[in-house]
Amino acid sequence: xxxxxxxxxxxxxxxxxxxxxxxxxxxxxxxxxxxxxxxxxxxxxxxxxxxxxxxxxxxxxxxxxxxxxxxxxxxxxxxxxxxxxxxxxxxxxxxxxxxxxxxxxxxxxxxxxxxxxxxxxxxxxxxxxxxxxxxxxxxxxxxxxxxxxxxxxxxxxxxxxxxxxxxxxxxxxxxxxxxxxxxxxxxxxxxxxxxxxxxxxxxxxxxxxxxxxxxxxxxxxxxxxxxxxxxxxxxxxxxxxxxxxxxxxxxxxxxxxxxxxxxxxxxxxxxxxxxxxxxxxxxxxxxxxxxxxxxxxxxxxxxxxxxxxxxxxxxxxxxxxxxxxxxxxxxxxxxxxxxxxxxxxxxxxxxxxxxxxxxxxxxxxxxxxxxxxxxxxxxxxxxxxxxxxxxxxxxxxxxxxxxxxxxxxxxxxxxxxxxxxxxxxxxxxxxxxxxxxxxxxxxxxxxxxxxxxxxxxxxxxxxxxxxxxxxxxxxxxx
Numbered sequence: 001x002x003x004x005x006x007x008x009x010x011x012x013x014x015x016x017x018x019x020x021x022x023x024x025x026x027x028x029x030x031x032x033x034x035x036x037x038x039x040x041x042x043x044x045x046x047x048x049x050x051x052x053x054x055x056x057x058x059x060x061x062x063x064x065x066x067x068x069x070x071x072x073x074x075x076x077x078x079x080x081x082x083x084x085x086x087x088x089x090x091x092x093x094x095x096x097x098x099x100x101x102x103x104x105x106x107x108x109x110x111x112x113x114x115x116x117x118x119x120x121x122x123x124x125x126x127x128x129x130x131x132x133x134x135x136x137x138x139x140x141x142x143x144x145x146x147x148x149x150x151x152x153x154x155x156x157x158x159x160x161x162x163x164x165x166x167x168x169x170x171x172x173x174x175x176x177x178x179x180x181x182x183x184x185x186x187x188x189x190x191x192x193x194x195x196x197x198x199x200x201x202x203x204x205x206x207x208x209x210x211x212x213x214x215x216x217x218x219x220x221x222x223x224x225x226x227x228x229x230x231x232x233x234x235x236x237x238x239x240x241x242x243x244x245x246x247x248x249x250x251x252x253x254x255x256x257x258x259x260x261x262x263x264x265x266x267x268x269x270x271x272x273x274x275x276x277x278x279x280x281x282x283x284x285x286x287x288x289x290x291x292x293x294x295x296x297x298x299x300x301x302x303x304x305x306x307x308x309x310x311x312x313x314x315x316x317x318x319x320x321x322x323x324x325x326x327x328x329x330x331x332x333x334x335x336x337x338x339x340x341x342x343x344x345x346x347x348x349x350x351x352x353x354x355x356x357x358x359x360x361x362x363x364x365x366x367x368x369x370x371x372x373x374x375x376x377x378x379x380x381x382x383x384x385x386x387x388x389x390x391x392x393x394x395x396x397x398x399x400x401x402x403x404x405x406x407x408x409x410x411x412x413x414x415x416x417x418x419x420x421x422x423x424x425x426x427x428x429x430x431x432x433x434x435x436x437x438x439x440x441x442x443x444x445x446x447x448x449x450x451x452x453x454x455x456x457x458x459x460x461x462x463x464x465x466x467x468x469x470x471x472x473x474x475x476x477x478x
Contacts, residue, residue, distance in 0.1 A: 019047025051224030
């Protein structure tokens with residue numbers, strides 16, 4: 001293996017990882033005239049946000065869409081010249097279904113719909129009336145404890161449990177309400193209750209120009225979500241180095257401001273860079289390996305973050321094989337229903353160009369914290385398969401789709417995408433991990449952590465965290 005000489009730059013920043021967090025933070029730093037280099041071990045930028053095109057089918061390997069929760073999106077798209085390519089979800093996508101007793105029920109989205117809904121029993125509906133009179137928690141609670149205490153068991157079982165599986169692929173019994181859903185937790189802390197808090201916080205959000213997730217518009221792009229990382233990568237140009245695997249970062253003390261040496265391998269050549277600041281925008285387990293030599297305790301903390309395995313099973317059918325109207329976003333499945341899948345997105349209903357004419361596209365999710373064994377028992381899992389055909393997995397999904405949606409026959413197209421480690425779980429006690437991250441940044445001045453295991457897992461959360469991090473880096477450097 002050859003060794004390359006160290007390249008030194010004046011006031012430079014190295015970003016490790018070209019997922020959406022790393023790309024955005026690098027883009028904003030470059031815009032401010034800072035010399036930035038992004039190192040990415042994959043052959044393409046975007047992290048999990050990749051789009052595949054195959055014979056008229058459009059398959060997302062990661063997020064299928066994003067919510068416009070921040071004005072940063074519009075600003076970013078204008079600057080990148082991709083505003084024209086953004087598409088908003090079909091109005092039908094506002095309708096979501098929940099499976100109860102083997103039948104799909106629309107999730108009520110208004111007080112009137114809630115009163116007439118068959119998803120909840122009369123006693124379950126009446127239980128909500130108690131909510132404004134319930135006091136604050138005395139300890140850190142899981143999402144399940146919080147919801148049961150404030151809204152009752154039925155609301156947990158048929159609204160929150162499937163929702164948590166849909167967002168985090170997680171379990172409400174394990175996730176921390178304080179860390180995973182900080183805004184929900186804040187409603188109780190600040191206003192003493194959810195109903196009172198929702199009314200009052202709406203005014204405050206208006207002042208901040210933020211949009212609540214339940215009101216934000218859902219969007220993607222004509223050619224899929226990878227449009228965004230591709231546009232950011234194009235702007236970064238030569239500043240983005242692909243197939244570059246970072247091995248370690250070493251701070252060299254130089255007064256109050258250390259200079260970091262970053263060692264990485266690119267096409268079997270060991271290289272190194274020097275930088276005034278380094279941003280770690282890789283998943284927790286990857287960051288742990290990089291910082292292990294300089295902070296073994298922090299590495300251990302990051303390794304403790306659980307990422308459950310998830311498979312996304314994309315299936316294409318002829319229109320006539322579907323025996324019910326696909327008049328919504330799709331459906332989620334409560335754990336109580338004892339099914340092998342977490343839910344299904346009706347991909348071709350939400351956005352155009354997802355399936356050839358006369359066909360429909362469905363994306364079904366399997367595994368998560370609820371059923372990790374469905375994936376980990378498969379010896380072929382231990383590499384990410386972008387579409388490796390998996391008959392057992394497709395048979396399992398197909399039998400569920402036939403039972404729930406009355407689908408006839410077999411799919412005309414199938415693609416299985418597996419993530420051995422999918423989404424970081426903000427489990428009970430997670431605030432200690434967040435405190436440890438802050439201590440790490442204080443101990444290693446000029447090192448910053450910006451990834452979806454801090455500040456939220458959604459695309460909008462990552463973009464907002466990246467902007468905040470870029471501001472902190474600029475302040476530090478200047």
